[in-house]
Amino acid sequence: MRHHIGEQTIRFESRPAITAVASVVGPKEGEGPLGQLFDKVEPDMMAGTQSWEKAESDFARQGIDLAVKRAGLEIKDIQYILAGDLLNQSIGSTFGVRSFERPFFGLFGACSTIGEALALGAMLVDGECADNVAISASSHFCAAERTFRFPLELGVQRPLTSSWTVTGDGCMVISSEGEGPGITAATAGKIIDMGIRDANNMGAAMAPAAADVLVRHFQDLKITPDYYDAIATGDLGRYGLEILKRLMEERELPLGDRATDCGVMIFDNETQDTHAGGSGPACSAVTFASYFYPRLKEGVIRRMLFIPTGALMNSMTSQQGESIPAIAHAIAIESQ
Amino acid sequence: MRHHIGEQTIRFESRPAITAVASVVGPKEGEGPLGQLFDKVEPDMMAGTQSWEKAESDFARQGIDLAVKRAGLEIKDIQYILAGDLLNQSIGSTFGVRSFERPFFGLFGACSTIGEALALGAMLVDGECADNVAISASSHFCAAERTFRFPLELGVQRPLTSSWTVTGDGCMVISSEGEGPGITAATAGKIIDMGIRDANNMGAAMAPAAADVLVRHFQDLKITPDYYDAIATGDLGRYGLEILKRLMEERELPLGDRATDCGVMIFDNETQDTHAGGSGPACSAVTFASYFYPRLKEGVIRRMLFIPTGALMNSMTSQQGESIPAIAHAIAIESQ
Numbered sequence: 001m002r003h004h005i006g007e008q009t010i011r012f013e014s015r016p017a018i019t020a021v022a023s024v025v026g027p028k029e030g031e032g033p034l035g036q037l038f039d040k041v042e043p044d045m046m047a048g049t050q051s052w053e054k055a056e057s058d059f060a061r062q063g064i065d066l067a068v069k070r071a072g073l074e075i076k077d078i079q080y081i082l083a084g085d086l087l088n089q090s091i092g093s094t095f096g097v098r099s100f101e102r103p104f105f106g107l108f109g110a111c112s113t114i115g116e117a118l119a120l121g122a123m124l125v126d127g128e129c130a131d132n133v134a135i136s137a138s139s140h141f142c143a144a145e146r147t148f149r150f151p152l153e154l155g156v157q158r159p160l161t162s163s164w165t166v167t168g169d170g171c172m173v174i175s176s177e178g179e180g181p182g183i184t185a186a187t188a189g190k191i192i193d194m195g196i197r198d199a200n201n202m203g204a205a206m207a208p209a210a211a212d213v214l215v216r217h218f219q220d221l222k223i224t225p226d227y228y229d230a231i232a233t234g235d236l237g238r239y240g241l242e243i244l245k246r247l248m249e250e251r252e253l254p255l256g257d258r259a260t261d262c263g264v265m266i267f268d269n270e271t272q273d274t275h276a277g278g279s280g281p282a283c284s285a286v287t288f289a290s291y292f293y294p295r296l297k298e299g300v301i302r303r304m305l306f307i308p309t310g311a312l313m314n315s316m317t318s319q320q321g322e323s324i325p326a327i328a329h330a331i332a333i334e335s336q
Numbered sequence: 337m338r339h340h341i342g343e344q345t346i347r348f349e350s351r352p353a354i355t356a357v358a359s360v361v362g363p364k365e366g367e368g369p370l371g372q373l374f375d376k377v378e379p380d381m382m383a384g385t386q387s388w389e390k391a392e393s394d395f396a397r398q399g400i401d402l403a404v405k406r407a408g409l410e411i412k413d414i415q416y417i418l419a420g421d422l423l424n425q426s427i428g429s430t431f432g433v434r435s436f437e438r439p440f441f442g443l444f445g446a447c448s449t450i451g452e453a454l455a456l457g458a459m460l461v462d463g464e465c466a467d468n469v470a471i472s473a474s475s476h477f478c479a480a481e482r483t484f485r486f487p488l489e490l491g492v493q494r495p496l497t498s499s500w501t502v503t504g505d506g507c508m509v510i511s512s513e514g515e516g517p518g519i520t521a522a523t524a525g526k527i528i529d530m531g532i533r534d535a536n537n538m539g540a541a542m543a544p545a546a547a548d549v550l551v552r553h554f555q556d557l558k559i560t561p562d563y564y565d566a567i568a569t570g571d572l573g574r575y576g577l578e579i580l581k582r583l584m585e586e587r588e589l590p591l592g593d594r595a596t597d598c599g600v601m602i603f604d605n606e607t608q609d610t611h612a613g614g615s616g617p618a619c620s621a622v623t624f625a626s627y628f629y630p631r632l633k634e635g636v637i638r639r640m641l642f643i644p645t646g647a648l649m650n651s652m653t654s655q656q657g658e659s660i661p662a663i664a665h666a667i668a669i670e671s672q
Binding site: 002004008010050051053054079080084086087088089090091094095097098100101102103104105106107108109110116119120123124126127128129147188189190191193312313314315316317320322325327 | 344
């Protein structure tokens with residue numbers, strides 16, 4: 001193996017470049033703190049289609065289409081599309097990429113999907129198995145609610161630890177050539193299950209997985225959190241982020257002020273009533289694409305560690321009394 | 337890119353080796369024509385657990401455990417586990433691999449999953465991003481029926497074109513060193529949707545995807561079907577296989593007698609009432625592991641093209657009037 005370091009980390013000497021990104025979101029995201037930064041805010045939750053699921057697929061289609069064009073490529077230049085989402089049998093992605101007619105690998109990493117896609121995409125490019133890969137992660141609030149929770153029409157009250165699924169799609173193009181921030185290392189995560197059973201407190205279930213992969217990342221590369229200008233988890237939310245910070249302090253690797261969470265950034269709880277924060281595969285994908293990517297490109301952030309987090313349960317496993325397995329992947333991205 | 341040939345094919349000069357396989361199946365598969373070839377036939381559809389879903393996870397756990405041991409490795413020697421299944425949010429795999437505590441990438445390719453995993457696993461090993469990868473695909477008849485069709489208790493009559501989801505897990509270890517048949521090429525498939533809407537006739541929906549990737553494979557490598565001793569699709573079933581053969585004749589690449597389908601092989605319709613044949617991610621995975629792998633190892637089959645096929649819909653897309661997108665990946669495997 002080239003460049004494997006420590007137990008779980010791979011260092012990409014070739015620095016596969018993220019040459020373009022795209023973020024397409026729904027109306028609530030457009031009204032949030034990052035509203036002005038998204039490439040497209042779709043005012044209609046149906047996106048002109050006839051169902052929330054079809055709308056999610058259309059977000060994915062738009063995201064990939066836009067990112068590929070921005071990379072100065074045509075879709076035929078993309079060797080592989082890697083995409084995933086939260087719906088049953090990943091229909092958000094499969095119906096979204098259907099029209100592109102390009103080789104497709106479906107991923108399932110729940111809300112960690114864009115992290116899994118960044119790791120695999122970088123490996124395909126670094127290993128010279130592809131020149132250009134497009135990766136995408138999507139979710140839709142209404143479609144996710146009916147898949148995982150209650151019919152929206154019931155108006156069920158949500159506990160304060162619950163999160164709000166982001167509507168949208170985040171896409172990136174990873175290339176062997178071209179300009180853009182480089183993926184310099186990836187620490188793929190293990191499934192960690194600490195026995196949390198409350199599906200309304202995903203942050204608590206996922207924080208230990210984030211801590212596990214972060215500790216491994218720092219130990220493998222023999223660095224400390226201050227190596228990075230920014231450390232951003234996917235969708236732990238405000239309570240999960242607190243837990244993570246405490247866990248990292250206990251492990252003597254305090255994250256400090258450079259740590260944030262995409263789920264905390266994307267909504268304003270004071271005015272948007274989103275409780276713990278945003279979640280869903282699109283949460284970290286669109287936050288990275290809209291907020292972090294331009295800052296990495298400009299060099300305002302020089303080194304970033306991006307840790308999309310995912311809870312790998314479904315509604316039936318909760319009914320069957322199972323705890324919530326979680327995963328997180330740590331991806332190091334540095335300015336060119 | 338190293339070794340990309342034509343439009344969609346990658347040739348692996350390093351020939352990543354399938355050093356070990358494992359097949360764990362349920363009672364019906366054990367009574368079928370391949371019954372004596374499986375590593376383990378579990379007599380209990382619950383596998384000693386309390387639900388069909390937990391049983392499927394246990395099959396996945398057993399399959400991976402057995403294949404890794406057979407490869408002469410410990411689980412810590414596996415850099416990445418790539419696994420997928422058919423259940424909502426891929427819980428068959430995630431709960432199955434949870435106890436291994438190894439870096440995990442969840443895949444969703446429906447019944448084509450083991451093909452996707454072979455392609456990606458070979459790329460990771462060929463690209464020197466991993467020395468050892470474990471891949472797994474699982475399914476469970478009862479869990480799939482209630483996910484996609486009707487409660488078993490209803491006893492709904494099944495049309496003759498419907499298939500029977502295979503219960504079990506097929507696992508393989510792909511390594512940069514060690515003995516075993518080598519993965520010599522992979523043609524990753526595009527999503528093909530010919531407008532088929534009948535969820536009880538998956539063979540018809542998937543056959544055009546298999547034909548598309550086969551034509552591409554032969555054209556890219558400038559070979560004809562007679563290059564291979566065996567060409568086996570995943571779970572087209574008897575009607576889908578007929579359609580595929582006709583499509584390939586029309587394209588002047590007749591497959592001839594070397595073409596078969598794992599779904600046709602795994603059950604005996606005369607005595608097992610399985611109609612079109614077996615299906616599910618485990619269908620092609622356990623048929624390859626039990627029947628084809630030993631023959632490749634012994635050299636009885638020298639060159640094989642393995643084409644796991646998948647239908648990328650769910651029950652809601654059918655309710656919303658959508659057609660069935662399908663995909664297939666063609667993996668060339670040759671004796672050492």
